[in-house]
Amino acid sequence: MNKPDPRADRGFSYSRAYFEELVDKALTHARKLGATDAGAEASEGCGLSVSVRKGELENVERNRDKSLGVTVYVGQRRGNASTSDFSDAAIEQTVQAAFDIARFTAEDPVAGLPDADDIAGPDDQPELDLFHPWDIDSERATAIALACEAAALKTSRKITNSEGAGVSAQQSHFFSAHTRGFRGGYASSRHSLSVAPIAGRGDHMQRDAWYSSMRCADELAAPEAVGRYAAERALSRLNARKISTRECPVLFESPLAAGLLGAYVQATSGGALYRRSTFLLDSLGKDVLASHIDVTEDPHVRRGKGSSPFDEEGVRTHARKVVDAGRVEGYFLSSYSARKLGMKTTGNAGGSHNLVLSSRSTQPQDDLREMLRKLGTGLFVIELMGQGVNYVTGDYSRGASGFWVENGEIAYPVQEITIAGNLRHMFAGISAVGADTYTYGAKTVGSVLIDRMTVAGN
CATH class of the missing domain: 3.30.2290.10 (PmbA/TldD superfamily)
Incomplete structure (x- = not known):
């Protein structure tokens, strides 16, 4: 008690x-x-x-x-x-x-x-x-x-x-x-x-x-x-360059990968669902993320930044699997949004609680160096600018800075570029998640590798 x-x-x-x-x-x-x-x-x-x-x-x-x-x-x-x-x-x-x-x-x-x-x-x-x-x-x-x-x-x-x-x-x-x-x-x-x-x-x-x-x-x-x-x-980041426009794999540093998880929460939250203002409408029971991805929620982590014994309405909270092998198992609902949808509250009035995104393919040795090797040749992003996410369509476009990687090794820093894609394709295109987990707010995730995005530069 x-x-x-x-x-x-x-x-x-x-x-x-x-x-x-x-x-x-x-x-x-x-x-x-x-x-x-x-x-x-x-x-x-x-x-x-x-x-x-x-x-x-x-x-x-x-x-x-x-x-x-x-x-x-x-x-x-x-x-x-x-x-x-x-x-x-x-x-x-x-x-x-x-x-x-x-x-x-x-x-x-x-x-x-x-x-x-x-x-x-x-x-x-x-x-x-x-x-x-x-x-x-x-x-x-x-x-x-x-x-x-x-x-x-x-x-x-x-x-x-x-x-x-x-x-x-x-x-x-x-x-x-x-x-x-x-x-x-x-x-x-x-x-x-x-x-x-x-x-x-x-x-x-x-x-x-x-x-x-x-x-x-x-x-x-x-x-x-x-x-x-x-x-x-x-x-x-000194001596950063611009690069030409291209399509390539993109590796999100773990603190930024927490933002991708946040985008998923936003798209499957009750308000967006009952207003029909999300690209993940009617996604319950459907495959949305790559098949090796799980997302869990545990409100009862001791000292957790997102821990709470009850939500803002006094509804009991409990641990659950939100995504199982890429399939949506639950939304994020308050009592009000649940009633609007003809469903039951999930104890999420006020937001999500201690989310963890993980991959069934991740190995203990998959640190950042190994994730760069998996990236091969592509972009490693460490900073994002702007709020270019359209949750109705899933279109994603953000200013970015980071490093150009060749053959698994950082070649040089890059700046003044834009990365673009669609969240539906990005979620399905997660090819790896690192063991370099980082807790950003109430979300824990390692670096995330997306198989292909558009990088706009010169």
Whole structure:
């Protein structure tokens, strides 16, 4: 059971017990007004962010915010309102506002709270170890950021400038409940360290960046390691060339491959499906990705960045296989989108949870060097620009930078090119996935090799 964490009040202005009282007041007032159903959530977030540049402190920011959100149903009419004022009068006014909005909103036949059999009860809420507050002050955060940037600048004399380094320590907690019986909440944390060095001079400068982000600060990469790796990435891009337009295989570096997985999630999410605005409409049970590809979702990974015992509606979450041997086994649905489609919620109100894309063909030795060998002659992409994805048609076109690879070896860096294709063909054309897995946000995937794309250059 997801019991209140005894550490959860550390660094916060409000306790879990106080949030429960706020939420119960809101629900009680909603019932008094005549609401058919209602839900409320009280939340608080706070943190410290520090940025430095060229050995000097630039910014120190402390953030603290709070909110009470209320959703009211009058029959099949829905209203929502929120406030940052936790006084009794403000709570009543907020509930009244949500109630009034609901009364004058058009009926929606599928509007409503989750069905009772989908709601996470007390025994459906595992403790996932998501809260690790970082006891750090601005002086210590500044020292870490400076060490990270200094390591980047010391890597080579060709590292001539910096866009700065930053340290962020963030934590939040919430409590949510609704009139269908759901009650739950938890505290969580997210800490990060980043740096962006610049190599070269004049018209030949190249920038790159790297970061480390974890729920627990003890698991962050060493600042010196982050700085050196970011510098090495920037140095590797010096003397980049343009290339002529051609068709060739394309290898996506693992952080960028997570973006391809994100595109798949977008295309199979409930909103896109019921609006019929996706190229993967009616894809359930059909072969969409290459036959050696699996995608799994596990919301209960301890300390996972996408972990949660329940979704934003209080629906229980569970591990599942989303793609099995290339075949679509499940969508990403909230209660609302599921009803629109005549289906059941998948516990994905608010998004996906800890996705892993893997290949049944991947071997332990398939590191990046081996993936370049599999690429043979083609393009290795390490940066994408723009948002050129049309989810209605699947057409994909992004600005890119990376390296031209010949006979499995990096030949030279390239820039100012565009890669283009169609996501349907790209998904089916995944020929290999590397063992060089990287977790970007809540998505874990190795480098991904697409058999053929158009590369537009000179």
